[in-house]
Amino acid sequence: MVKEELLRFDGRPLFPERLAYTANYDLSPLEACLYADVTDYVRNEMNRADKLDGKRKGTVGFALTQLQRRLASSPEAIYQSLKRRRKRLEERLEEMKLVARGHAVKQGVAETLGEYIVKKQIDIPDNLDDIDDELSAEEYELYAEQVVDQATAAETIHELDAEIVILKGLEHQALQVVQSKSDRKWEELSSLLQDKPEMFTASGSRRKLIIFTEHKDTLNYLVGRISDMLGQPESVVIIHGGTNRDQRRKAQEEFRNNPDVLVLIATDAAGEGVNLQNANLMVNYDLPWNPNRLEQRFGRIHRIGQSEVCHLWNLVANETREGEVFNKLFEKIETEKKALGGKVFDILGEAFENKSLKELLIEAIRYGESPEVKQRLNQVIEGALDTNHLKEIMQRNALVEQHMTLADLYIVKEEMEKAEARKLQPYFIRAFFSEAFPLLGGEMRSREFGRFEVRHVPAIFRERDRVIGETRTPVLKKYERICFEKQQIRMDGKPMADLIHPGHPLMHVTTDIILSMHREKLKQGAILFDANDDSTEAKVLFMIDHSVRQNSADNPLTVSRRLQFVEINSQSQADNAGWAPHLDLEPINDNDLIRIKTVLSQPWLQGDLESLALQYASRHLVPAHYQEVKARLEKQADKILAAVNERLVKEISYWSDRYIKLTDDVSAGKQPRVQPEMARRRVDELTERLNQRKRELFTMKNVVSSTPVILGGALVIPQGLLAKLKGQTTFSLDAQARARVERIAMEAVINAERKKGFTIFDVSAQKCGWDITSRPPVNADGSILPDRHIEVKGRAKGQSTITVSRNEILYALNQADKFILAIVLVNTDNSFEGPYYIANPFTKEPDWAETSKNLDLAALLERASKDV
Structure with missing residues (x-):
């Protein structure tokens, strides 16, 4: 079962449909000329790099592919890249001339450039062919920035000088394209943004959109163009490899909740671990050469909680060698999607097992003019995306091999309903927040039914958020929509709302401020009236805080915290008062307060009732809470461990076998694409990952019960007792x-x-x-x-x-x-x-x-x- 097959209890799909489109465009004459000349430069330099030693050959090849990808990204990106590369190589040339002169004076010979570059080699992974898979998106961006402007196939000062002359010509050519404002790719995106009906709601408001690019130069370029088009600089936020964690969280929250922010432009650094299902539109301005990145990007919006059809546009240039490969790829994906019910995107990364997509693209760049090469590339894509091959991968990667039994489904459903019943009801949360937030200076206005706009969050909230630092998500200055019920999060034609719950940063800070102002009043206690109780005896109600935490000295994380209520009667007998008995109580009025003076002086109230309440909680409520949490975590951890063991042990066995085979190949004089050392390192990494997950899961289920603490109490006067004190006859x-x-x-x-x-x-x-x-x-x-x-x-x-x-x-x-x-x-x-x-x-x-x-x-x- 893959995620497209997952269903809700009522049979509806858990994930919405996702649709991908190819937006083709033709290059302008100036762009086509620049593309041809830069591609020739890249191809010629790759041919020269073939003569270099292993690691340096890989480094230069990686740098040249990066240059080609920036050529496909935008005129601005290739211009800036060519300029930086030319400047770096000029600096290198001057250094080499000085070194050569000094060396010649001392030794009588000149050191070659190739020898010097090996000494100055940038530290990048050995297996550059698999660098996309080995590095995170952030690490990949940083490596690419280091390498692309420096690595060269030139072996001598003369060769380097000649390369710089070529770069100057290409740089001038790229500048002409930039200055001509002839950017067909941007024009295609602009047309999508302004003409596609999917970009707008039924009322004509612009929907939120995510645009992915591979390069920071293109990102900055798009920020300017889109801000100008929308007329609001604040409508665009960005995430790239250099964006720190706090800035990234803020950008995500602004995109999710700020009505003024309409577009998120990001590199693949935002394609990992980010949930952006408040948007359902995405554009791949640049296409990644690693198909795993395609799914990671699409997965940012195609997630649990997404209720709308997800749309993705891939921009592809016609008459380019990369474009031909991508067009064939997307054409085949569309065919197989119909055959397999839309389940192709999740497994693209594993479809190219014998020859990677990156290798296909490099081969197209170097030899794409050959009809034989074109035919072979098409055959590779056809084979990689063959229906039977894809079915084998889906079966191998199925989330579960068997459907859950009906009994298992009912158990899960019952647990969910119990949790739903126990949780703090949205009406209580709304009642509290609606009173407390304005009291502290906040401004919220009612919008659609059950939904509100937060127009202003006072500075005290953001200051408090920074002080307590318990939530990773920042408090914003405003929220386009908030709601208190899950069904109100999405509404057709309206902005997605942020669900206010006890863990939401805005609710968390509001609660913290109110508690800091009034916590002591809980300990003072209160006298409350129960209009639904016809009994004639007073009770004392205690509110008790109990937590279950991980048994870790380094990080004692609280995994469950629950308010428990104990009531004690006049015979000093304690009992469970239920989940929230205080909500049915009300303050007693002043006249009735006079009548109950005799109750206040009763001897049983002078006893150590707190100890009785804690004893009862410790014997009955605390163990039940602890056992419930412990059983749940043990079951969850064991299930995760079984899945982790199955997947990682299988991978470890695969790479161990591959290491043996690759070692045999090298011994036989072959030159495999993947070196044995890489396979051995992969085994070590997977083994350590398995051990680390085992340690984490042991910590997860190794929990201890904290000591219960009394937060407050109240003397409860039932209506039957009050009626008796008044001399009335009850009709109950x-x-x-x-x-x-x-x-x-x-x-x-x-x-x-x-x-x-x-x-x-x-x-x-x-x-x-x-x-x-x-x-x-x-x-x-x-x-x-x-x-x-x-x-x-x-x-x-x-x-x-x-x-x-x-x-x-x-x-x-x-x-x-x-x-x-x-x-x-x-x-x-x-x-x-x-x-x-x-x-x-x-x-x-x-x-x-x-x-x-x-x-x-x-x-x-x-x-x-x-x-x-």
Whole structure:
């Protein structure tokens, strides 16, 4: 199974479709002349380099291919490269003349240039043929910059002088092209940017776009041209090999969230480890000679979370030797894409096993005028992208060999739903952030439903972000859109929104500032009122912080942190209070505060209740949290280790066998493209990588439980106790009667769901926000229907209202279509009517001051149905 085959639980593809287009253009007469002359220079110098020794031959060949690639990149890039190369070689020539004179005076002979260059050799890897795979994109850029302007095939001062004369002519020719403003490649890009409908939303706004180039000179050139075209210099951000980590993160965040930033121009340094799925448009201004880079680039936007079709345009010059190879490659890719269902891009890097794409391009540059060579190159591409060959590679690289069993899928799905239920609900986060952010001077405005624009982030936030330094992503000055629910991230025709969650840098800093201002108030405690509790005894509620961390002295990373709640009654008995009981409580008013003075003086409140709460948490809540995290991490680490072992051991065996074969070839007098030393080094690197991953995975699952800490507490006064103190008679059923009604209602719903063929799980004791999980049978096509989360409300016949807590409403809204309210009317003889089902029972969250709502039972029953 490759990633194009991955599905969601409901059967929808996990990844959207991706479409690639070839944008061909013709060179202008001036550009065509420059291309021919520079290519002749490169070809002639390569022929001379063939006579050099091994390492120097590779160095010069690498430098010349870089020059050819800059020729294809832009007039600006080849002009600047020729100028720098000419200047460097002139400096070298002057040095050599001085050295030669001095050496001749001393020894009577002149040292040759070839000898001098070997002494001055730049330190680059031995296996230059595989440098694209050995080096990261950043390292590759730095090496290329060092080598391209210096390495030469000239062996003597006379040869170097002659090469400089040629370079001067080419430099002048390139300058003429630059000054003529004749740049057909830019004109093609400009046409794409202005004419392609995919570049714009339905409302006419420009979509965000990523442009990849291979060279910094072209990058700087494009920044100027595109900024002028858009009329806004701030609309363009850049990432290249020289961009430091902080600047890179800032550029990514600006591109993701700043509405003024429309274009990211990047070299392949941005093609590794960067997620940019807020954009779905990409242009390859320059095409990499390593096909792995093509997938890495496209993978920046074609990621999990991308909901739109991804479009890629590859700019290819007609009537150039590289262009002929790329056109044939893309034509074959399109053919195989139709045959294999769009699964070609992921395996391009492995398709050229016997002859690399770079070798094909160099051969085209050197011998491309020969019809025999052209035919052979076409045959190599046809063979590399043969359908059966590609199928073999896909089978070898499959993410998993077997589909997950239905039982495994249900286990994963259940774990995801439990995590969804436990997480801090988006409504709570929005309520907090909407109050706290403006309070601290921030400005946010409502835009589309559930989405907001942050117009101004005060400097205090960015200063705080730099001080605490816990998030790698910087806080920005503004955000084009933010939201609090996953389904609001993307909206047709609107900017992608940043999801505000507890780990988001803006939320993280907001929370940190508020806590620094008010943390001590938590420890002081509070007196709160529970309007949903008819009991007549007060309770004390404790909020406890518990963490599970890695057992590492060097880096004790916290892997899970959870708030736990313990309540203690008047008999000093402790119990689990659930996930978020405080959200259903409200401040007690001043008049009622006077009435509960007798409660405050009760002896049990003077005991060491904190110790009782910590003891209960340590015995019951902490171990459960620890075991849950430990089991999850062990399972995850073991699964990763098995996959890593399988892949790396296979690679180690492959390179070990290849080392033996290459050694035999060298002993037999052959000259293999890959040297045995490179294969041996590859074995060592893979072995060390395997050992390092084993160490990391051991650390990952080796976790310890931290000591629980009490953050705060509250005395909770139930409405039953307050009514008693007021001398009022409560109208609620007594506890025994309520238990009878609730039991009958639960049994009625469970039996009704089972009759439908559903599998039932009673989760009422887990306090997860609903009472019953009802699982439908699997569809005929194997896809899984969503579970039904049913909240059961039993009422004695004759009652007129149903009370729902703030928490219950918010859980319902968070679960959306999965949440169902089931009402059962229970008669005095234990017979019942119902159950009556209401899907989506609530349309909006409670106001900030509401802790519960009384709903009219008759109105609810009018909306209800016996079959949902």
